[in-house]
Amino acid sequence: MIWALALHGGAGAIAAHLYRQEEEHMRGVLERGVAMLARGESALDVVTEMAAELEACGLHVAGKGAAPNAEGSVELDASIMDGQTRAAGAVAALSGFVSPVRVARGVMEKTAHVLIAGAGAARFAEINCFERVEDPSLYYTPAKSGLPGPGTPGSGTIGAVARDMAGRLAAATSTGGLHGKLPGRVGDTPIIGAGCWADQRAAVSCTGLGEYFMRVNAAADVCARIAYAGQSLAEAAGAVIEDVRGLGGYGGLIAVDAAGNVATPFASQGMKRAWATSAGVREVKSFG
Secondary structure: OOOOOEEEOEEEEEEEEOOOOHHHHHHHHHHHHHHHOOOOOOHHHHHHHHHHHHHHHHOOOOOOOOOOOOOOOOOOEEEEEEOOOOEEEEEEOOOOOOHHHHHHHHHHOOOOOOEHHHHHHHHHHOOOOOOOOOOOOHHOOOOOOOOOOOOOOOOOOEEEEEOOOOOEEEEEEEEOOOOOOOHHHHOOOOEEEOEEEEEEEEEEEEEOOHHHHHOOHHHHHHHHHHHHHHHOOOHHHHHHHHHHHOOOOOEEEEEEEEEOOOHHHHHHEEEEEEEEOOOOOOEEOOOO
C-alpha cells in the first residue's frame, strides 16, 4: 500500500522573497493528490491533475503564469510519461490553450507520436476540443522567477511525479519557458528524457535552465544511474544536478522511485516544492 507524490513550482525561488501564497496553494494541491493516491487512483491520473492545477493557478511560470516571448506571444511546453508502459506525450511552442499538460496526454493517448509542436500542436488541441484561452491579454498573469534568463527575470516550470499503490510511476512537466525567449525556443520540458521521464525505476520532473538539462539528458540519467551504477535515488538525483551545475547551469528536479523514496535536489537559491508519502511525510518548502 505504498504511495508517494512530489510537486514543484520551479527552481527560481530567490531568498529575498517569501512564497507564502505559492506554498499554501501547493499544500492544498498536494493534499488533493494524496487523497487520489489513497483512493487507489493511478499515478498517471494523479500527475495529470496535479500539473493541471499548478498550470491554472498563475503562481508559477507555466500555464496561466507564463510570460511572453520576445514578440509578446505566449508559447508553452509540456510533457507526460507513464513509467509502466513508457508511453509519453509532449507539446512544444503551443499557443492558445489552458492546459498544455492535458494536451500532451492527448498526444500520448490519441496519436502515434510523442511530440507535436507549434501550429500542429494547436491544431491537434483544437480538433480534440481542449479548453482554449479566449483572451490571452486577460488570462495570462506572468509570474516571477529568480533564474537568470533573457530580459526581465521570469523562467520556471511546474511538475509532478507519483508512485501509486499498484507500484506504477508517472511524471509530468509544464512550462512557459524563459521570459523574452526567441519565438520557437524549446527547452527541456517537452523533451522526453531531458525534462521528464518515468520508467519502472523512477519518475523525474526537472526545472531550470533547460539548455543545460538537455545537454545532460537529466531526467533519464537519474534512472540510468540507478540501473547501471546501482545508485540510490538520492545519489542519482544529486549527481545529475551536480552535472548541470558543473556545466554552469541552474535548476533542480523532483523524483520518486519504485520503493516510494523521494528526492528534491536543486542548484539554485531555492525551489518551490512539496512531497508526501504513505509513511506520513508531508513537506512544503521553497528553501533548505
